[in-house]
Amino acid sequence: MQLQDGAGNTVSRTVQALFDLKGRNALVTGGSRGLGLQLAQALGEAGARLMLCARKSDELEHACEQLQSQGLDARWVAADCATPDGIQHVVSETLHRLGPIDILVNNAGATWGAPAEEHPLSAWDKVMNLNVRGYFLMCQQVARRCMIAQGGGRIINIASIAGLGGVSDMKTIAYNTSKGAVINFTRALAVEWGAHHITVNAICPGFFPSKMTAGTLQAVGVDRLAALAPLNRLGDEEDLKGLCVLLASDAGKHITGQWVAVDGGVSARVGG
Template sequence: MPLKQLFDLSGKVALVTGGSRGLGLQIAEALGEYGASVVLTARKAHELEAAAAHLRAQGMTVHVLPGDLSALETIDAAVEQLLAQVGHIDILVNNAGATWGAPTAEHPLDAWQKVMNVNVNGAFVLTQSVLRRSMLPRGWGRIINVASVAGLRGNDPRMVPTLAYNTSKGALVNFTRALAAEFAAQGITVNSICPGYFPTRMTRGTLAYGEAAILEHTPMRRLGGDEDLKGVALLLASDAGAYITGQNIAVDGGMTAV
């Protein structure tokens, strides 16, 4: 098979949560460029429409689905609604996330629950729904979880503690392994991307005071850029990555290597 064909996503439908900006939009750009029809979902309809316009200007087929991933009881109906429009979901990118910074002894319980609800519970309920309704009946699927280097290591004591975020991303790392093993024989691969520090709205506060310390511990001495997740996302979403499953791939400029 020609190598270009292995990466071709024509005829595939990719659902990207938190796809209206940041890393989710970066991944959506990559999948759409290689032929996938892209569905973006996020809480804010106006941001979704702006992102969709950005992708359509590049010739991509885009649908939007406003919704709150933390409202777990709405997810099944949203998936049903989407499938009625697009027919099937071949690629699921669990990218939506929340964070909270606070010393652990002072961490509010409601903030802990918010982070867990989006980062873990929402990813579980959505993945379960997509598996049941599309991937398992069709015998093919690609699930890409956007975890974090925060799920692979502890927190630098010079930074604001983010116990809930670290815990949730650690959960997503093992969610990836367990899910991959369960469905490996059914045509479905499950992997995660673990980004280091990228300039996004979520990281703005951290970078404002901690960028120097972060760069000091990043061998490449730079933050992640606009193109840095695209290659690995395309690999994991396509037939080029068909024999890769259960892996948590750090995209961090070497941070976790030292």
């Protein structure tokens, strides 16, 4: 959208206006804790109205109370984002209770640790069904039921640096494969849906403390994982906020089909 002054000249908006998400509706999967809650908080602080989803109602309720206590507009719906029925339910509830979805953050994810030669097939399917099939079905539902008709939208897929290759100390072959798939899914979908003015981008976080990484952090050690990053640190509760709002807002309207690592430089390193 371009603004014009009284003489018909194009006027560029301020940075504050470009990053403003007031009046936008955002759906964040896996928004009850961890990275999803950080992403929801960022979108809410920038002005968006929020719908969070995950499976556990108590954690969703707690997350919403936390966001509401900070003056943010948040609600939740419990569903399994690995199933077509669950995804359909989330989208129906969001459209009904929030309105058209402007911003979709596909963040709900699962992992499984096992040496590749012993990795159970059932765990491979569980990881793929949520991390890849679930992202695809959610994008398809949201596009079909609102973004295409409304002439645009923003999709942010949470991938991982694990989607760029192997990671020392992690034996998570299904997870790495799924996150690699998310990156190319993002790029291909951006090309296909550019015509609908839907941008599709991926964020590749490095190591952030969360329920998902608690076991690895304990087994490998915080210092050792931090040392994999040139910045010698893990991600914290604010490191994803800026990129998320950039990709969700008019400030990012010309960015699509990209992935950006937020990893302290882990993925920039060549060799050990």
